Amino acid sequence: QLQKPRLILDNGLRLDGRRPDEMRPIKIELGVLKNADGSAIFEMGNTKVIAAVYGPKEMHPRHLALPDRAVLRVRYHMTPFSTxxxxxxxxxxxxxELSKVIREALESTILVELFPRTVIDVFMEVLQADAGTRLVSLMAASMALADAGIPMRDLIAGVAVGKADGVLVLDLNEPEDMWGEADMPVAMMPSLKQVALLQLNGNMTPQEFRQALEMAQKGIETIYNLEKEAIRSKYAELKEE
Ligand code: UDP
Structure with missing residues (x-):
């Protein structure tokens, strides 16, 4: 599509039928890969990402190891069939660039100082892209790290807020990402009340920015509960076995 469509319809709803403050359905599954130390699939609407974690393990070559903490190696990648x-x-x-941004966000939560001289590898593969892949990848990684039992200060939950036809909208889809006036991915460590990632493309007034952040925080609270639930149900499964 070459021409911008209307993003907000006369009834106030978005092209996919959502209200402006409504997120897409979320599905989280831990432990989906046998050969990784931790893994997860995270879906937000049509955006689907699988993450795998290996480590902490000995770093080779040794001279790349750090004496006082683990090194985090992070790869964000889109599969050829994801777009x-x-x-x-x-x-x-x-x-x-997104691999670096995601690594920096993960470094704020992983207790890397507990594992000197080691490396932790985090791989994320976008299986299907419909906007928001950096956040869904970051959350998939956070779930895979939890699945691997790697100690963290908090989980990470994130959602984008944007502006479409002048209206603030939560959890952008691809047309809103492409044609909207602003796109602001926000990720937080909810219990610590700290921001782990925040980027802004486009423009907002300071007042819109404050509203957008508030909207994101509400979404993040909901996602955080789903993440905790996903971890609990994995442990319940293990207990049964
Ligand atoms: N996209 C794509 N091909 C690409 C890069 C992006 O189709 O090579 C689409 C995809 O749906 C992605 C969206 O554009 O989710 C927005 O990309 P952006 O760079 O804003 O990052 P994201 O929102 O995925 O974190």
């Missing part, structure tokens, strides 16, 4: 048009599987500049 409308086949994505070249070679890592793009965008994927390299």
């Amino acid at each position: 409308d048009e086949r994505k070249n599987p070679a890592p793009s500049r965008r994927e390299i």
